[in-house]
Amino acid sequence: MATLSRRSILKAFAAFGAGLSASGLALETCWAARVRPDKEERDKERTARYVFNFGSIYATENYLTTPHAHQQIKQIIEQNTNNKIYVKIYDKGTRGSESQLINAVRYQAMQGGLLSFANLSPLINELDIVNIPFWAADNERYLRLVRSAAWNKHVLSKAGQYKIRVLLHYVIGGRTATTIRHHEKLIKSPDDFIGMSYRIPNSRALGTFYKLAKAAPQVIPWPLAAATARAGRFEALDSSIVGLYSGPDNLKNEIGIISDIGLVQDAWAAIVSTDFIESLDPVTRAQFLDSFTAIQAAQFEAYQNARKYCIQEFAKLGVRIYTPTQQEHTALATAFGPANHAWAPVKTALLGPNGMAIFDELYKAAIG
Known part of the structure; x- marks a missing residue:
């Protein structure tokens, strides 16, 4: 990355x-x-x-x-x-x-x-x-x-x-791929998402991603993330490192393994x-x-x-933060990135009839 x-x-x-x-x-x-x-x-x-x-x-x-x-x-x-x-x-x-x-x-x-x-x-x-x-x-x-x-x-x-x-x-x-402490598993490849119960925010695009990855997404309000993690309602979530540590209701105590995959910007x-x-x-x-x-x-x-502080504090809690290799990140981006045909209807739904061309314009602006 x-x-x-x-x-x-x-x-x-x-x-x-x-x-x-x-x-x-x-x-x-x-x-x-x-x-x-x-x-x-x-x-x-x-x-x-x-x-x-x-x-x-x-x-x-x-x-x-x-x-x-x-x-x-x-x-x-x-x-x-x-x-x-x-x-x-x-x-x-x-x-x-x-x-x-x-x-x-x-x-x-x-x-x-x-x-x-x-x-x-x-x-x-x-x-x-x-x-x-x-x-x-x-x-x-x-x-x-x-x-x-x-x-x-x-x-x-x-x-x-x-x-x-x-x-x-x-x-x-960037959003991560993070398992809770009752279900510690390292997520670093496309296959690791399969069957995983995921807490996600209210986002059509993220919902599409997790279905594409064959996970089981659940839209759970952020204030309830820690309580539902403790209750075993989900196995993983995707917030940024800062979000995971500073989340409400001591969410940091429910974190297992963080994979810093850089999914999307939080x-x-x-x-x-x-x-x-x-x-x-x-x-x-x-x-x-x-x-x-x-x-x-x-x-x-x-x-x-804040990111540096949160990483230091997670280390004190014994939380492992894994950074995927370039090869692992490329595999994730190839499987799920914007070139996948599954994103065509999402681009059109969000950006209008010319959504494909508009997305290309936005993409060029992002890569510089």
């Missing part, structure tokens, strides 16, 4: 227009996750011209294991707008689950939120195209894809009709209300939108640190 170096990703962000000085400044203050005195925060909110309420199911204090970028979002937006926008983070699902957050942002009960693609793709079906395996899973390809003109034209443009806009594509890492997004964007004066609007370039770079840095 391709390995993403720090140098290559910084080049990618430079091409995207990211100012590394801005992301460095944000990271300098974010890791401590400092909380300002209440009076100072109240004064900032009182004197701000606008308030940006941002919802997330993740806990802000868990920044070491969960690269949600809550503090980066707050600090960079406030700094870039000279405090004309005050950012309030509502974490731990206090403003609803991911599906509830979508409607909250659409109807201005909230101005922004962090959502998984699994929760956002029922609204914007085209997003699910990233869940066709082995074409945009690694971080470098994924970032090239989501900042491309083709992605903006064929996928992101569909969000506007719902009065939302995607401004940040989180990097969380994608999240930050959405923003278009009504909120349009309410901003022109200068502040430009500052707000420009903030997400620096936030993207800071979030990637947060992901890299």
Whole structure:
């Protein structure tokens, strides 16, 4: 599998227009996750011209294991707008689950939120195209894809009709092939999937993959993953290393063997209300939108640190992480990748009548 170096990703962000000085400044203050005195925060909110309420199911204090970028979002937006926008983070699902957050942002009960693609793709079906395996899973390809003109034209443009806009594509890492501790088995070849009971997110593409692999997929809500694993409801799941460790209800204690196959990107997004964007004066609007370039770079840095931390902590728990050889990865990609004829109806269903040609355009954008 391709390995993403720090140098290559910084080049990618430079091409995207990211100012590394801005992301460095944000990271300098974010890791401590400092909380300002209440009076100072109240004064900032009182004197701000606008308030940006941002919802997330993740806990802000868990920044070491969960690269949600809550503090980066707050600090960079406030700094870039000279405090004309005050950012309030509502974490731990206090403003609803991911599906509830979508409607909250659409109807201005909230101005922004962090959502998984699994929760956002029922609204914007085209997003699910990233869940066709082995074409945009690694971080470098994924970032090239989501900042491309083709992605903006064929996928992101569909969000506007719902009065939302995607401004940040989180990097969380590739999905794995992971067995639970009551069914420890190493998955590294196409045959290893056969008959395996799999917990999967709500994704047409991933459902198609597991049927193609002759596994037995079950759509189980993420908050129930640990409990259903303990109850023996499934044998394997496919979250990223970060997702497996930071998952709800101590999911990390249910993990057996992780095979880091790089199936698809475990994608999240930050959405923003278009009504909120349009309410901003022109200068502040430009500052707000420009903030997400620096936030993207800071979030990637947060992901890299979280991944390293989670790997170290899994080692302490005795969890084995296996990296397939190039030959093993090629065998998986050949069997299940986008060239397999089984993906033709999925491409058309997600991208429209010209889905095959559009997918080819997206594929070229991803590989560069």
